Amino acid sequence: MPETIPADSVGIVQPQKLHFDEPLQLVSGRVLEEYDLVFETYGELNADRSNALLICHALSGDHHAAGYHSMEDRKPGWWDVAIGPGKPFDTNRYFIVCPNNLGGCKGSTGPNSINPKTGKPWGADFPIVTVKDWVVSQARLADRLGIEQWAAVIGGSLGGMQVMQWAIDLPERLRHALVIAAAPKLSAQNIGFNEVARQAIMSDPDFHGGHYYAHGTIPRRGLMLARMLGHITYLSDEAMRAKFGRELREGKINFGFDVEFQVESYLRYQGKSFVERFDANTYLLMTKALDYFDPAAEYGDDLAAAFRRALADFLVVSFTSDWRFPPSRSEEIVRALVQADRNVSYTEIEATQGHDAFLLPIQAYLDTLYAYMKRV
Amino acid sequence: MPETIPADSVGIVQPQKLHFDEPLQLVSGRVLEEYDLVFETYGELNADRSNALLICHALSGDHHAAGYHSMEDRKPGWWDVAIGPGKPFDTNRYFIVCPNNLGGCKGSTGPNSINPKTGKPWGADFPIVTVKDWVVSQARLADRLGIEQWAAVIGGSLGGMQVMQWAIDLPERLRHALVIAAAPKLSAQNIGFNEVARQAIMSDPDFHGGHYYAHGTIPRRGLMLARMLGHITYLSDEAMRAKFGRELREGKINFGFDVEFQVESYLRYQGKSFVERFDANTYLLMTKALDYFDPAAEYGDDLAAAFRRALADFLVVSFTSDWRFPPSRSEEIVRALVQADRNVSYTEIEATQGHDAFLLPIQAYLDTLYAYMKRV
Numbered sequence: 001m002p003e004t005i006p007a008d009s010v011g012i013v014q015p016q017k018l019h020f021d022e023p024l025q026l027v028s029g030r031v032l033e034e035y036d037l038v039f040e041t042y043g044e045l046n047a048d049r050s051n052a053l054l055i056c057h058a059l060s061g062d063h064h065a066a067g068y069h070s071m072e073d074r075k076p077g078w079w080d081v082a083i084g085p086g087k088p089f090d091t092n093r094y095f096i097v098c099p100n101n102l103g104g105c106k107g108s109t110g111p112n113s114i115n116p117k118t119g120k121p122w123g124a125d126f127p128i129v130t131v132k133d134w135v136v137s138q139a140r141l142a143d144r145l146g147i148e149q150w151a152a153v154i155g156g157s158l159g160g161m162q163v164m165q166w167a168i169d170l171p172e173r174l175r176h177a178l179v180i181a182a183a184p185k186l187s188a189q190n191i192g193f194n195e196v197a198r199q200a201i202m203s204d205p206d207f208h209g210g211h212y213y214a215h216g217t218i219p220r221r222g223l224m225l226a227r228m229l230g231h232i233t234y235l236s237d238e239a240m241r242a243k244f245g246r247e248l249r250e251g252k253i254n255f256g257f258d259v260e261f262q263v264e265s266y267l268r269y270q271g272k273s274f275v276e277r278f279d280a281n282t283y284l285l286m287t288k289a290l291d292y293f294d295p296a297a298e299y300g301d302d303l304a305a306a307f308r309r310a311l312a313d314f315l316v317v318s319f320t321s322d323w324r325f326p327p328s329r330s331e332e333i334v335r336a337l338v339q340a341d342r343n344v345s346y347t348e349i350e351a352t353q354g355h356d357a358f359l360l361p362i363q364a365y366l367d368t369l370y371a372y373m374k375r376v
Numbered sequence: 377m378p379e380t381i382p383a384d385s386v387g388i389v390q391p392q393k394l395h396f397d398e399p400l401q402l403v404s405g406r407v408l409e410e411y412d413l414v415f416e417t418y419g420e421l422n423a424d425r426s427n428a429l430l431i432c433h434a435l436s437g438d439h440h441a442a443g444y445h446s447m448e449d450r451k452p453g454w455w456d457v458a459i460g461p462g463k464p465f466d467t468n469r470y471f472i473v474c475p476n477n478l479g480g481c482k483g484s485t486g487p488n489s490i491n492p493k494t495g496k497p498w499g500a501d502f503p504i505v506t507v508k509d510w511v512v513s514q515a516r517l518a519d520r521l522g523i524e525q526w527a528a529v530i531g532g533s534l535g536g537m538q539v540m541q542w543a544i545d546l547p548e549r550l551r552h553a554l555v556i557a558a559a560p561k562l563s564a565q566n567i568g569f570n571e572v573a574r575q576a577i578m579s580d581p582d583f584h585g586g587h588y589y590a591h592g593t594i595p596r597r598g599l600m601l602a603r604m605l606g607h608i609t610y611l612s613d614e615a616m617r618a619k620f621g622r623e624l625r626e627g628k629i630n631f632g633f634d635v636e637f638q639v640e641s642y643l644r645y646q647g648k649s650f651v652e653r654f655d656a657n658t659y660l661l662m663t664k665a666l667d668y669f670d671p672a673a674e675y676g677d678d679l680a681a682a683f684r685r686a687l688a689d690f691l692v693v694s695f696t697s698d699w700r701f702p703p704s705r706s707e708e709i710v711r712a713l714v715q716a717d718r719n720v721s722y723t724e725i726e727a728t729q730g731h732d733a734f735l736l737p738i739q740a741y742l743d744t745l746y747a748y749m750k751r752v
Contacts, residue, residue: 028631128631188616188639192608195640196601199647202633203597205581221579225572229605232568240564246670253668255404255504257578257660261667263564264571271575284633291637292629294622323699 008084009076010042010067010091017107018144024102024137030127034116037141038107039063039099042083043091045147052147053089054138054174055079055098056155056162059230059286060278062106065098066091081361088369089154097145102137103129103285111281112213122281124210129285131158131165131293138162139170151376152176153312156358157325158286161293164333167310168295176376177312178369181322181358183329184303184336185294190324193233194287197226201280210281223280224271231270236321236354296336303336313343315372317365319357320350345372384460385452386418386443386467393483394520400478400513406503410492413517414483415439415475418459419467421523428523429465430514430550431455431474432531432538435606435662436654438482441474442467457737464745465530473521478513479505479661487657488589498657500586505661507534507541507669514538515546527752528552529688532734533701534662537669540709543686544671552752553688554745557698557734559705560679560712561670566700569609570663573602577656586657599656600647607646612697612730672712679712686713690720691748693741695733721748 005011017038024032040063045052055065057078066083068076083089089096100108103126111126118125142150153166153174160182167177183190201207204222208215235243244263259265299305314337318330327348337344349365351357357365381387393414400408416439421428431441433454442459444452459465465472476484479502487502494501518526529542529550536558543553559566577583580598584591611619620639635641675681690713694706703724713720725741727733733741 030631185622187613188620188622188637189608189611189613191622191637192604192616192639192643195637195643196604196608198633199597199604199644200576200601203601221575225576225579225601228568228572228575232565232572235565237563237565240568244564246561246564246567255406255664257574257664261564261567261571263568267568267571268575288631288633 005068008086009080010084012071013040013042013064013067013069013077015040015063015107018141020137020140022140024133026127026133027130028128032102032109032127035102035109035137036107036113037099037102037109037137039097039141040065040077042066042096043094045095045145049146049148050151051094052142052145052150053094053096054142054150054153054166055083055089055096056134056138056153056159057098057101058155058157058159059290060274060283061159062104063098063100063108064106066096078359081359082366082369088366088373090373094151097141097147099138099141101129101134103282103289105279105282110279111210111285112279121213123213124281126281126285128288130289131161132169134162134289135165135169138166139173142173148173150174152178152373154178154180155182156180157182157355158290158293161290165293165295167312167314168306171309171311174312176315177310178315178317178372179330179333180317181319181325181330181355182333183325184296184332186291191291193229194291197229198284198287200225200229201284207280210284212280218275219280220275223275223278223283226283227274228267228271231267233324234354234356236323236352238321238352239354239356242352303332304339307337307340307342310340310342313375314345316344316346317358317368318348319353319355319365320348321352322355322357324355381444384462385456386460388447389416389418389440389443389445389453391416391439391483394517396513396516398516400509402503402509403506404504408478408485408503411478411485411513412483412489413475413478413485413513415473415517416441416453418442418472419470421471421521425522425524426527427470428518428521428526429470429472430518430526430529430542431459431465431472432510432514432529432535433474433477434531434533434535435666436650436659437535438480439474439476439484440482442472454735457735458742458745464742464749466749470527473517473523475514475517477505477510479658479665481655481658486655487586487661488655497589499589500657502657502661504664506665507537508545510538510665511541511545514542515549518549524549526550528554528749530554530556531558532556533558533731534666534669537666541669541671543688543690544682547685547687550688552691553686554691554693554748555706555709556693557695557701557706557731558709559701560672560708562667567667569605570667573605574660574663576601576605577660583656586660588656594651595656596651599651599654599659602659603650604643604647607643609700610730610732612699612728614697614728615730615732618728679708680715683713683716683718686716686718689751690718692720692722693734693744694724695727695729695731695741696724697728698731698733700731
């Protein structure tokens with residue numbers, strides 16, 4: 001909990017919610033008749049509405065990107081290192097919007113929301129949503145906020161995928177696209193890890209085919225396993241070595257199956273605490289959005305052809321030790337942008353922290369964002 | 377099923393079993409009063425008993441390393457590519473012994489064996505066994521077979537760890553040590569993956585604290601998840617891309633949670649079939665043996681000091697795309713051997729197949745084994 005709010009914090013923030021009545025035609029063929037989007041904003045929209053930034057969240061993120069909800073909060077929003085007065089996404093200059101995506105579990109309509117047709121939680125009946133669907137829903141949010149064009153759309157990991165889709169699908173509605181620690185589509189290994197996570201959740205007897213709310217259960221074991229596995233893929237081998245090595249929790253081997261190594265303790269803690277704050281059906285939906293993301297597919301599997309639709313300038317950022325979406329995947333994006341004759345800046349940041357680096361206070365990384373944002 | 381047995385096969389083989397009455401003092405402090413070891417042998421022991429090779433198996437391996445148990449077998453033993461007449465481990469020259477390790481589930485005493493004290497399966501009461509314990513039990517098997525000194529002790533992955541422990545603990549009993557795709561100890565990332573696998577098994581409601589035999593259940597879901605996860609770590613990202621890419625099983629996205637991508641289908645199949653042939657308690661024990669392996673620990677964390685006890689000549693082999701135990705881990709072994717002034721040959725094999733490469737018919741790899749074995 002912050003005893004005092006730091007001077008470079010956006011301070012105490014309040015989520016807002018908007019209801020949308022216009023049906024949303026989804027890529028899957030299904031229609032979401034109505035929905036809510038919850039979001040936070042930081043900073044002030046200027047008179048000509050030209051200073052708005054859209055922040056897109058990743059798999060387990062939400063709308064709470066910066067600041068605190070109360071003085072009791074132990075931690076600020078998930079991207080507080082980058083958002084605030086004097087920070088790269090400077091709230092003295094920009095009006096910043098961060099929504100919780102459809103299918104989420106933090107206030108936007110998702111599997112744990114009430115299905116108006118049944119009066120019960122959607123559960124497994126909630127439609128699968130894609131990155132393209134999110135872009136449409138975010139564009140409607142922009143309409144309601146009176147934002148015709150974003151100064152920049154920004155995101156890391158799955159958030160970076162939304163940025164690419166924005167640039168391709170709604171090219172006139174953004175001037176800059178910041179794609180961080182992302183990939184143009186998942187590899188078989190990425191999909192494999194997602195599939196293990198899904199199987200962990202879906203095979204949990206407390207999952208009840210996704211209708212666990214009605215059973216008063218939570219697929220705790222499955223969601224915990226999914227998160228433990230996820231965490232390994234977010235950290236580099238190097239970061240885990242530095243953080244845990246082979247340190248033993250009690251200083252000695254006990255020849256049993258309780259926690260022995262520090263890394264086991266860390267993963268179990270991460271898994272357990274995640275269950276308290278995240279919904280398993282949302283986790284399933286987010287992994288599917290990742291698996292399906294493939295913007296080149298509509299353009300004959302030619303990513304450069306997809307990017308020829310874009311009008312924005314791009315910043316692409318990767319991290320040396322990220323093995324989930326390694327620099328080679330960012331380079332695929334950059335190559336296609338160059339082939340498409342788009343303006344693109346690319347930087348590979350030296351970082352030991354793995355995929356997680358995009359959320360961390362790494363000076364060279366924050367300096368890069370800061371420098372790029374001067375152009376915006 | 378082989379319509380005819382190939383000429384370079386050891387042909388139809390029969391497992392053998394020996395009972396050991398002498399109590400085995402385990403590293404954990406517990407004692408195994410009596411036990412069985414099941415093993416296979418290929419080739420003939422020569423008159424001066426100098427041509428014996430010991431093959432040590434990896435996590436999910438067993439004593440059936442080569443040949444067929446019957447003409448109905450669909451596949452030969454797990455290292456048939458390397459064992460047989462004219463192959464690197466040439467049954468025309470060598471007498472080859474491959475035991476199933478203690479704690480296993482294929483005939484050697486393990487969790488699914490009857491505990492003589494209770495008349496019921498050991499289950500979770502089976503003691504945790506370590507690589508050091510296996511070496512002692514394998515040495516007793518050598519005694520019974522009249523083998524004073526192995527011409528070579530050979531193994532890949534967890535098998536390679538047994539080879540190193542043999543060379544350190546019983547230096548006079550082997551002339552050559554072949555350490556393939558191994559590491560001197562697990563990294564935090566390796567332990568992390570093992571811990572997720574263990575949690576998957578132990579949190580399965582059908583696990584019943586390891587006493588599932590008594591409940592007539594099998595922790596299928598957990599063991600399936602463990603194996604799916606394992607498989608991802610055995611394959612390289614490159615191999616998965618080549619094998620599956622983002623191929624869709626039905627040629628199109630179905631917007632559901634059934635199998636869609638080929639890689640999902642493959643992993644589910646691997647997971648399900650593993651459950652039919654492997655025991656979950658054994659899987660737990662094998663992962664613990666991996667986690668605990670650290671031969672330098674007894675020598676002040678100085679691997680070179682540990683290897684100074686060794687008398688054998690070493691061959692160390694790694695594979696370029698192995699990210700479970702990458703070449704850098706083999707190089708740690710080689711560096712310590714050089715510091716200890718031991719004879720060591722090292723080769724890094726160009727291979728796209730990941731950790732699995734050590735089981736596969738890769739010509740440069742088999743040629744390396746073949747060439748080295750000429751010295752033995």
